[in-house]
Amino acid sequence: MAKKNKDFVEKITAMEDDFAQWYTDVVKQAELVDYGQVRGTMIIRPYGFAIWENIKDELDRMIKKTGHSNVAFPVFIPEHLLQKEADHVEGFAPEVAWVTHGGDNELQERIAVRPTSEALFCDYYSKHINSYRDLPKLYNQWANVVRWEKTTRPFLRSSEFHWQEGHTAHATREEAEEETMKMLEVYADLAENYLAVPVYKGQKTESEKFAGAEYTLTIEALMHDGKALQSGTSHNFGDGFAKAFDITYLDKEGKSQFVHQTSWGLSTRIMGALIMVHGDNRGLVVPPRIAPTQAMIIPIAQHKEGVLEKAYDLLDQLKDIVRVDIDASDKMPGWKFNEYEMKGIPVRIEMGPKDIEKEQVVLARRDTGEKEFVPLADLEKRLPELLDEVQQNLYNKALAHRNDKTTSVTTMDDFKEALETKGGFLRAMWCGDAACEEKIQEDTTATSRCMPFEQEKIADTCICCGKPAQELVIWAKAY
Known part of the structure; x- marks a missing residue:
């Protein structure tokens, strides 16, 4: 297996x-x-x-x-x-x-x-x-x-x-x-x-x-x-x-x-x-607020007496609090872990015989892979909190990545080098002439994505022709 x-x-x-x-x-x-x-x-x-x-x-x-x-x-x-x-x-x-x-x-x-x-x-x-x-x-x-x-x-x-x-x-x-x-x-x-x-x-x-x-x-x-x-x-x-x-x-x-x-x-x-x-190399990662299933219950050693019963009790307990489901199939737990990591389920809830004895569950985060032991008495409070933490962390990671991949450039040489070595968004001044826009695209395959509402004058001249600049433009290669 x-x-x-x-x-x-x-x-x-x-x-x-x-x-x-x-x-x-x-x-x-x-x-x-x-x-x-x-x-x-x-x-x-x-x-x-x-x-x-x-x-x-x-x-x-x-x-x-x-x-x-x-x-x-x-x-x-x-x-x-x-x-x-x-x-x-x-x-x-x-x-x-x-x-x-x-x-x-x-x-x-x-x-x-x-x-x-x-x-x-x-x-x-x-x-x-x-x-x-x-x-x-x-x-x-x-x-x-x-x-x-x-x-x-x-x-x-x-x-x-x-x-x-x-x-x-x-x-x-x-x-x-x-x-x-x-x-x-x-x-x-x-x-x-x-x-x-x-x-x-x-x-x-x-x-x-x-x-x-x-x-x-x-x-x-x-x-x-x-x-x-x-x-x-x-x-x-x-x-x-x-x-x-x-x-x-x-x-x-x-x-x-x-x-x-x-x-x-x-x-x-x-x-x-x-x-x-x-997404990452394990598959999809779905933000909790739009995830069809926010938490998936995985019974561990479900063939043992009382495990499935407790898992279904947990499902009943949580169904009005979060979008929760259970996998009670006869597939091995490891297979189930991979299945729901692939599908990006935000949180996995593990419960086995030892957890039942200790009146706890294991919560595993899809975004970081971290696990924590949570007493059953605290689960109804902790699970929504954890989902909010996952949601915020996904946004923070994406924002950090965008910020890291956003570069201000003032010359075409810098534009081309940043696009080639770093990629992402390039902030550069533009004169407003469509001919410059077309030339940048011809030379680099980057297109103007938008003139951001938050304008900033990072140079006095157009990055392409050297004439007086009119707008800050965000450029990038795009889908």
């Missing part, structure tokens, strides 16, 4: 040897996904979907708390509707999947399989917004979308993925700007306080913004391998879509005005961040 346990662990490639293969191994061995029959699609398995559901439930609560209502729009978009906003359709055209036949009959007009839903919401708003009394419209939908990606990886970039997309309409520019920022803060709250993933908040450059938006706000996270992951975006459309779709309202003076709109989205891509920020 020892050999079998060893083999189980060796199914994961060491992240230091091949990070991409490590990621694939964890996704598969932790039973998060399987591959679909159509290239680039994924089957999210029960455990993977349980994690996504917890993320979804927390975010849905936050979205509703800010006054939004959930709706459901069709998956199909007629081509003429998608074509109405020129920048928008140009940005998505290479990724759109088209339906050309209904049964055996060729359609008179192609139908897009939803890559995003701005066109549908705009069409709806044009019919249902007439007066200032109809505003604001604060809608959100949970849906799946299709984008025909050339290169795919589970969660990070798949041809079909799950997400939420908010779409709102407001009377004024100021209200739309407030909404755009508010929802970005919701995403940052979710990432940092539930997924334990620290993020930089900022604005995308003009070339990196969402197609059709006036500007895009983003949260950017750093993965263990030093690459960035865009983890949630919020877009201010101004009145551009309103003009394209003729979405007007009569204000209090009876004058016709165009609405101002936003959209914002977070997808199953955040699962990729969860894996690559916290």
